[in-house]
Amino acid sequence: MYKNVVIKAFEKGKNEIPGNSSKTNISNHISDVLLNDYKYPLSARSLRNLFDASKTCDEATDINISSDHTKILCQYLGYKSYSDFLIENPDKIKSEKNKGAGGFLKKNKLTILISVITIIVIYFITSINKQRWMIWQEDHYVEVSFDAEKYSMSQMKLYNKDRINDFRKIRVNCETEFFNSTGEVKIWYGKNSNGELEYFTAFGLHPETGKTLKEITTYMIKTHICGSY
Template sequence: MAHKYLIIKAFEKAFVELEQQGIKKPSKQKRAELLSDYVKEVSDFHLGEKTYRNYYNDAVKKLEEVDDIQINSEVVAGLCAYLNYKSYQEFLKETPLQIKKSKFQLLKPHQKYSWVLALILLCVTFFIVAYWTHPEQRWMIWNEDHYEEVNFDPKIYKAGMLEIYHEENLNNFKKLKVNCDTRFFSAEGDVMVWYGKSKEGALECFTAPGLHPKTGKTLKKITHYMIDKYICSSDLDDLK
């Protein structure tokens, strides 16, 4: 059994994917949410993100032990699919018995302290340089289906509606009205639409990856499954 290796590799892939979506140093919670949503989508089996975090924490503790952890069979199948394995048996064949330790959680105590100190110094340096080179912070706000640049307003900031200016999001991040005729993939097969749910549970689609502007949850790549089941279907009430 190698369930502990499976969950660690899945969390590491989730870390990379979330970074590619613009999320810096994704937390275990964010990674667990991504995996929970993925397994639910491909298998209709749902476990909360807390369970995935518990799986991961147990795997980290037992990585150098003989004992393995036990993961639900539906979750095992979903994680294998997420890692592009056709089956758990294929995962076992292609995964060495001794894998490298996770670069995210398995540092020794003195390595952790050194890493934290280096990170603090880097952050301090970054903010000093940012202050002297960009003394005036720019802001933007979400307006129905796009971002707009605005001046700083203490009331809006306190309400959590202001975001730090991001040129790429300002120019390229839009909410889409989609139907069966929408072009979801490029000619090469690359995803062109990302989706998430509103606070009310409605499906919403966007032109770029990132966080949902209202809920803050990570958007997911559109799939043929989602298109067939929710977008090309006349009944969207299942999402609520």
């Protein structure tokens, strides 16, 4: 089940950070690793939500998670794909059903491995033919057809539904809602290539510079946006 991937990822994250291993610290650590090592933006808040869902759903149900999120968390755990993860971490429910199979997985490991590799190769070839792309356009990402010239200039990025729907550059002022009712950040900031501060509606990399955006703080708001905040 997908929830096992999330739970395993948090177990690994807990072992990688010293001191206070709270859920918030673990999710922040995993988010930083995914962004810095895999160039994949997945916010700490989203990770916490996935973890909470994984811990609260019963054994017979699973969480709702995108295939891209699952794939990158499997890579963080050291697996090439979710299929590889399942081979080493079979579902508990499925394992119980297969106890009387006389070690079927162990006896047929080579056959299963070949089958998985075949599936991955077919999936990879199909994905190349169906790959979707996006490009930054003024203040948001838009889906576009592949353009070799723009790709060579590092302007094109792999399509990401969350980036398309939720990532925007906005103008901020004293009326902007910087935090939600529980105090969680709603605005991130970073400098463009000219050294000017710009503000965005989601965590990620600055579309121009590729640098990691930072969470807005009360100090930043008072200093650069609204002195009376």
